[in-house]
Amino acid sequence: MSQYFDHVxxxxxxxxxxxxxxxxxxxxxxGALAEAVLRDFLKDHxxxxxxxxxxxxxxxxxxxxxxxxxxxxxxxxxxxxYRAGQQVVVPVEAVLxxxxxxxxxxxxxxxxxxRYFKSxxxxxxxxxTYLFMFNAPSLGLVSNWFQTYPHPGPHKEFDHDTYQxxxxxxxGLDSSYLLSKGAVITDRDGMGYLSYVFEDHEGASIxxxxxxxxxxxxxxxxxxxxxxxxxxxxxxxYHPRRASTTIxxxxxxxx
Numbered sequence: 558m559s560q561y562f563d564h565v566x567x568x569x570x571x572x573x574x575x576x577x578x579x580x581x582x583x584x585x586x587x588g589a590l591a592e593a594v595l596r597d598f599l600k601d602h603x604x605x606x607x608x609x610x611x612x613x614x615x616x617x618x619x620x621x622x623x624x625x626x627x628x629x630x631x632x633x634x635x636x637x638x639y640r641a642g643q644q645v646v647v648p649v650e651a652v653l654x655x656x657x658x659x660x661x662x663x664x665x666x667x668x669x670x671x672r673y674f675k676s677x678x679x680x681x682x683x684x685x686t687y688l689f690m691f692n693a694p695s696l697g698l699v700s701n702w703f704q705t706y707p708h709p710g711p712h713k714e715f716d717h718d719t720y721q722x723x724x725x726x727x728x729g730l731d732s733s734y735l736l737s738k739g740a741v742i743t744d745r746d747g748m749g750y751l752s753y754v755f756e757d758h759e760g761a762s763i764x765x766x767x768x769x770x771x772x773x774x775x776x777x778x779x780x781x782x783x784x785x786x787x788x789x790x791x792x793x794x795y796h797p798r799r800a801s802t803t804i805x806x807x808x809x810x811x812x
Contacts, residue, residue: 559796562767566730569594569766573660573691591660591691592626599629602770604789607653607777608632612645614652614682623676627656629773631780652684653776657724661692667702675722685776686724689769693729696752699736700807703749715809720748726772733765734805735772741806749809753801763798771796 572594573587592611599609609629614622615638628647635651655677657670670688677686694702708714715723720738727736727750736750755763774792781789 559763559767562764562770565598566733566764566766569598570691570731588658588660592658595656595658595689596627599627599770599773603629603774603777604781606631606633606781606785610637610645610647611643612637612647614649614655615646616649620649623673625655626658627654628652629654629656629777631784634784649682652682653780654685654687654773656687656689659688659690662690662694664698664702664705667694667699668706671706671723674724675719678722685726685772687769687773688724688727689730690728691730693732693734695732696729696734696736696805696807699727703807703809715748717748717810720809726769728765728769730765733762735765735768736807737772740812741808743806743808745808746812747808747810748812750807752805754803755798755801762802763796767796 573591596609596611603609607629609627611624611626612628613624614628628645630647630651630653632651635648637645637647639646657673659666659670662670674686674688693699703715706715708719723738725738728734734752734754736752739749739751741747741749741751755768771793778789778792
């Protein structure tokens, strides 16, 4: 299974590189293409009952989100309030996951993305959030960007309140890693992000795309199991893995 996702990873990169032959100096177009490529991958691999689209989220109290690159929502029980082409406006109750997509990123764009996720702070949302980067910085750079994040006020590091708005998972397609929120045990007991490197049953490293897909599938699987009568066979047994071989951590604040 890991070899299959390695091939898909190459295909995703290839689609973007092919477009760059013609679109060299128009970053918004390249960014929109990256979003479309990832949306198509998820549409092809997630079960029916959910839709994968771009657009906005609205609540009954009148709250409206910023534009979301990818919204995964329950389209079996909920219809969009509005649709224009590929853009939808969906009710907050229907949303399972929100994914922000970047072809490449630097420190200032990273800060903008963190502020984007903070815009969800006022809404008591329950969906899982992802930052997906095709050409990703090293884990060392991501750690540095977190440590130098310009916090308002006198506090210069994250706390339990500000930690809540950070993306649940951060994916680097190349370099390959997946950072998940969790407890970080170093010289102090802290909270931050952990990245595990797993091997499959043949000893090959499991890439970020496969781990990302399993995370999203887990969200969809749990939702369908809760709200639909049909039982969805679990996906994880089809992706056997050994214990992690390497763990990297980003410590953001003490517990």
